[in-house]
Amino acid sequence: MSDRIREKLNILADAAKYDVSCSSSGGTRKNTNKGLGDSHSSGICHTYTEDGRCVSLLKILLTNHCIFDCAYCVSRKSNDIQRAAFTVEEVVSLTMNFYRRNYIEGLFLSSGIFKNADFTMERLLRVVKKLRLEERFNGYIHLKTIPGASEELIREAGLYADRMSINLEMPTETGLKLLAPEKNHQEVITPLDYVQKQIVQFREDRKLIRSVPKFVPAGQSTQMVIGATPETDQEIMQTAHRFYQDFSLKRVYYSGYIPISHDQRLPVIGTQPPLIRENRLYQTDWLMRFYGFHVNEILNDTNPHLDIDIDPKLSWALRNMQYFPIDINTAAYKMILRVPGIGVGSAKKIVQARQFGRLRIDQLKKIGVAYNRARHFIQCADSPVQLRDYQGFQIKAFILAESQSKYLKHDLNQIKLF
Amino acid sequence: MQIYLFDGTTEGLFTAVFEWFERKPGKIRLQTREKHQPDAFYDVMFIHNDHQKANRVWKGLEQRLSKEWTRRLYCCCLAENEETWIALFEFCCSLFTTDTAIQYNYGDPNVLLLSQTAKKVEREKHRMEAFIRFQETADGIYYCGIDPDFNVIPLLQRHFQNRYADQQWIIYDLKRKYGIFYNKQDVQEIQLDLKLELKSLTLPATQQSVQESLYALLWQDYFKSTNIPARKNTALHIRHVPKRYWKYLTEKQ
Numbered sequence: 254m255s256d257r258i259r260e261k262l263n264i265l266a267d268a269a270k271y272d273v274s275c276s277s278s279g280g281t282r283k284n285t286n287k288g289l290g291d292s293h294s295s296g297i298c299h300t301y302t303e304d305g306r307c308v309s310l311l312k313i314l315l316t317n318h319c320i321f322d323c324a325y326c327v328s329r330k331s332n333d334i335q336r337a338a339f340t341v342e343e344v345v346s347l348t349m350n351f352y353r354r355n356y357i358e359g360l361f362l363s364s365g366i367f368k369n370a371d372f373t374m375e376r377l378l379r380v381v382k383k384l385r386l387e388e389r390f391n392g393y394i395h396l397k398t399i400p401g402a403s404e405e406l407i408r409e410a411g412l413y414a415d416r417m418s419i420n421l422e423m424p425t426e427t428g429l430k431l432l433a434p435e436k437n438h439q440e441v442i443t444p445l446d447y448v449q450k451q452i453v454q455f456r457e458d459r460k461l462i463r464s465v466p467k468f469v470p471a472g473q474s475t476q477m478v479i480g481a482t483p484e485t486d487q488e489i490m491q492t493a494h495r496f497y498q499d500f501s502l503k504r505v506y507y508s509g510y511i512p513i514s515h516d517q518r519l520p521v522i523g524t525q526p527p528l529i530r531e532n533r534l535y536q537t538d539w540l541m542r543f544y545g546f547h548v549n550e551i552l553n554d555t556n557p558h559l560d561i562d563i564d565p566k567l568s569w570a571l572r573n574m575q576y577f578p579i580d581i582n583t584a585a586y587k588m589i590l591r592v593p594g595i596g597v598g599s600a601k602k603i604v605q606a607r608q609f610g611r612l613r614i615d616q617l618k619k620i621g622v623a624y625n626r627a628r629h630f631i632q633c634a635d636s637p638v639q640l641r642d643y644q645g646f647q648i649k650a651f652i653l654a655e656s657q658s659k660y661l662k663h664d665l666n667q668i669k670l671f
Numbered sequence: 672m673q674i675y676l677f678d679g680t681t682e683g684l685f686t687a688v689f690e691w692f693e694r695k696p697g698k699i700r701l702q703t704r705e706k707h708q709p710d711a712f713y714d715v716m717f718i719h720n721d722h723q724k725a726n727r728v729w730k731g732l733e734q735r736l737s738k739e740w741t742r743r744l745y746c747c748c749l750a751e752n753e754e755t756w757i758a759l760f761e762f763c764c765s766l767f768t769t770d771t772a773i774q775y776n777y778g779d780p781n782v783l784l785l786s787q788t789a790k791k792v793e794r795e796k797h798r799m800e801a802f803i804r805f806q807e808t809a810d811g812i813y814y815c816g817i818d819p820d821f822n823v824i825p826l827l828q829r830h831f832q833n834r835y836a837d838q839q840w841i842i843y844d845l846k847r848k849y850g851i852f853y854n855k856q857d858v859q860e861i862q863l864d865l866k867l868e869l870k871s872l873t874l875p876a877t878q879q880s881v882q883e884s885l886y887a888l889l890w891q892d893y894f895k896s897t898n899i900p901a902r903k904n905t906a907l908h909i910r911h912v913p914k915r916y917w918k919y920l921t922e923k924q
Contacts, residue, residue: 255885255888258889259888259889259892262889262892262893262896263892263895263896264895266892266893266896267896267897269897270700270896270897270898270899271899276833283833284833284834284836287836288835288836288837289833289834289835289836289837289838290834291830291833291836293800297797297800297801298801298911299801299802300801300802300894300912300920301907301908301911301912302894302897302898302899302908303898303900303903303904303905303906303908304899304900304903304904304908305902305904305906305908305910305911306899306902307911308894308897311893312897347889350882350886351886351890352806353805353807353813353835353838353891354804354805354806354813354886354890354921355803355804355805355815356804356890396904409760410896509902511899511901511902512901524900525901526901542846550763602777603777605775605776605777606775606776606777606778608775608776609773609775609776609778609779609829610778611770612778613778616777619783620777620778620781620783628910633680
């Protein structure tokens, strides 16, 4: 018995690991029924895998049997791998027992498509209903919306799940058509849109009637695979921007493609996953969501790709030296936020602290500003007088010379003699 | 300069603040009794803990500060180190002597130290919330031993009480020799008379429930299968899970 469950867990956790979303934040479910579990608004990462990704949910597939044959997916029909399926009881008892030991924040349940969308969605729904209604489980549940499932099933699932997500897979329609001819973006957009409208509807209703239940309180997210198809960074981020706007998504995840197939259309097995590119895309995503940047400022037709050797914020600043240097003691919060080397936390502290007197370099350093980087773009009370203006590329060279990038194994900025 | 000697507790600290205001001796040095070395040149004053005086100081702080800041000060008290006590003392004294909201002056070393210490304590608390791994004992109580850098148990209580409302559990601080026990009704402070073998964070196999080893094994399996070897990034892994916490983690055994 225990051997079989171990085997299943290995197969189905292994198949689910390419879904990168693991956040458990935004849940508002409270333990009001003396049951098990209570949401933590910022989420908790209970451990991290050796590749440095957070593990906060038990992330498994209900089954890896699938009727589709998408080239980028391990569970595709034509792939010769071990197949398995959990029963509803097995998933429930694993979740409850892991949660009781404080291993996890909750369950992330996805599934291959067996038979058809409705049949699969109905199985997922049975798991979450059993957890919520029979086991009185109040932990976090992230549920995949199965494209093509009926609206009634999706709506019912939304009443029990904290977050729902549905993957865009490829950033553009042409990319998707290339690797998964049976799929299209509209299949993703329809349920995203439906769930979003329901969220708004339920929220409005709750304002009038307190007893209206919560519907997907932690919102929706999606994921795009990066590097399997030849999209530019601009195309990727434009798509992300559109989805953030149209469907108020909480997160868009970017997943560097890890070669798993000998398919001619894909990078060959053994190719390094595009980790730096993925990192740069996340940095851009953060700039869009927390730093007040518009996607077109960072990526546009003249700069369709993000720099690999420097981060997008620095790269924007170097292209726009006309805004700098700014005076830390008078500049607007919005501008301080745009200085490379100053984050949201430090920017807030600076704005509060400067009411008590002009800030000096040593104070900035203690507050947490990466001064070596920021000094090219700011002035404070005791900045040394600088006689000449440096060009963007010169500043870039200074910064690269004194920073040790975790990615660059060998120095790209070799001195050119001639 | 005078030395104020207190016992290294929150109550002692706030009593010291009260005594300072009664006398206004100018600049003084605050020390814990533990660290104190008597010498001939300083005049020493012993602070005797007084619950009412301490309470008045705390009330005054609550009036002057936002909830966020009183929580920060509370966290700093739990840090229990000399440097933080001194910063707390000086911060309280200057807060009560001026009208300005000095807590926002991050250019001031005391303010910065307090906000950074509070952050460290909150981080330790959050790590405990994440890394505590309960083990089910043979009689159905979920147990975990901890040895955190700061005295975070008071901060942990509510989180675990809300979360594990339908199971009995114990979180025991092995360093500070006390713990909390939840009996499905309320939380009690307990002191265990630990035998030698119980001094490690985990339970000996003989005291575990039957199912315990199976779920530990399943969790270890899960941890392995969810890793993507092609993306291996040990530096990042260690940054998120520093090695000194590995002893807590079932998946790292």
